[in-house]
Amino acid sequence: MKADADEMKEMLRLMYTIRQFEDKACELYTASWEAGNFLGALHPSNGQEAVAVGACTCLNDDDYVLSTHRGHGHFIAKGGSVPGMMAELLGKETGCSRGRGGSMHMFDPDKGLMGGNGIVGGGTPLALGPAFAADYRGTQQVTVCFFGDGASSQGPFHEALNLAALWALPVIYIGEANAYAVATPTSEGVSVPNVADRAAAYGCPGASVDGNDVLAVHETVSEAVAHARAGKGPSLLEAQTYRMTPHCMAMRESREDVELAEWRERDPITRFEAHLQEKGIMTEAEQNAMNQQVAEVIAEAVTFAEESPYPDPADVAEGLWAT
């Protein structure tokens, strides 16, 4: 299914939001680090916005998303609260996980956001569950499970794909092949050229798509979603993209300048901006205005987060047990 003009504008707004959120998060992180306060592990997703947005805009509110350690983009694209996530990053009581989760564990179950995951590949078996539940209840909900190319080398990934295909569960596995597992190039970690090639081994559809082309991602994921909703089972998709920022702010690996420059040319946001201008859907001025509006949203989120209280240490055990 192709996106219409309004949907495309919304996609651009979401991509701006993710980019600005990540930039601001890195800025806050660095300032905090310099002030002597370590803010945990922060994994920015700059450069991968088209995957999160192209995929999540195919979903309904009651569809599920399981995210990764690099999940801020997924959270925004699926409709999670931006101030809530900013407050969570700073460990505040108003955070979307009440300051118990942090950067890798953003939850909003009402939006189908079932959390990021600190364990690479840990979400891949977990995603079978909401998909199974939808099948069990006979609803039309689907589950999207994001994973990185590094996760596809984890054992549970293969177990999950086998079971998903065996039971024809409505789950869409979307690999974000962002060129590196921390600092190890994909070619040194994956035995086939494309993670999606492995779909053949499980007997489910697989497709590789340009992950820096939001419309291409949207179209490919839409087909997989329709396939799942029709009861035809899982898909293993792969979005070829590039992480323009470090694996994590605490572990900054080096990259070749030439490589970075090459990928900057293929920046998913500037490409999409050019496309929308070319098609007469948005002017540059309109895009600048939109980006400015997003800047205000991000600024408000920072203010909200900074002004929010920390959790009360007396409540530290709250949330452990359901009663």
Add this chain to the structure above:
Amino acid sequence: MREVVFVRALNEALTEEMQRDENVFIVGEEGRGVFGVTRGLLKKFGPKRTRPTPISEAAFTGLGVGAAMAGLRPVIEIMYLDFVTCCWDQIANQAAKLRYMSGGQLRMPLVIRGQQGNLTREAAQHSQQIEGWCAQIPGLKVVMPAMVEDAKGLLKSAIRDDNPVVFVEHRGLYGKKGPMPRGEYTTPLGVAKVQREGTDITVVATAVNVHRALAVAEKLADEISVEVVDPRTLVPLDTETILASVHKTGRLLVVHDAPVRLGFGAEVVRIVTEEAFDALVAAPRVLGGANLPMPFSAPLEDVCIPNEDDVERTVRQMMEG
């Protein structure tokens, strides 16, 4: 009351809870009932609710944890509890932590159950005790029934609980007969039971060791009055009942199969020495399994697990000391 075998009590608990709540389903390798616990359920409830799986613990445990997040009530079967090592991430990192990490937004109503044990000559990878591994992970409840009656009542409570519960069955008890009430009942988690009252020494024992302790108490009845406390759940632990017993007897012996090092016994001794030191008239003792991989050969395995003679000898020593 009627006499039934342990596996039958578990089977009844599963049947009743599946009839009561259509969100309850079973997933795991034992879907076809190789140990008899789930016997007949596939036929009765169909493959939607009793789902046999491939040998793929990480996948089907992950499925169960994820289904709980989405509001179902899975009962995940691990054929030998040793195999939790193959899905440990899904138990320790996911099931135990997701609710807390979500700031209390998620509910995780799931049971992970299976059998463990020893003295069946199955060697080191099929003879481990996982209760201590699980009790070390905040966010998991750990249940260990010793009696037929409790097997049913505790499993029903575990299924109704909104938290992840690891339900540890001892295969040495599966064929054991015991009284079980007729009709509907549940046994609350976190409440210990004094299985035999006594005044000279408290023996806190888990699973099959409750029966060993009771046999010794009976044998010594004319000389030493032994109180046998069955915690029934390790997390949450009913410390009140244990402390009350030690206040009465002044002596504490803990008996379990798991390796003695850093085990449940050490934890009970810690609690008692911190909270009831003045009540003690003898040094507390722990009888646990050997700190060894379980050997295959019968004479070797037999010395790795506390038996009735060990319990009797230790009780006598503590009374003399």
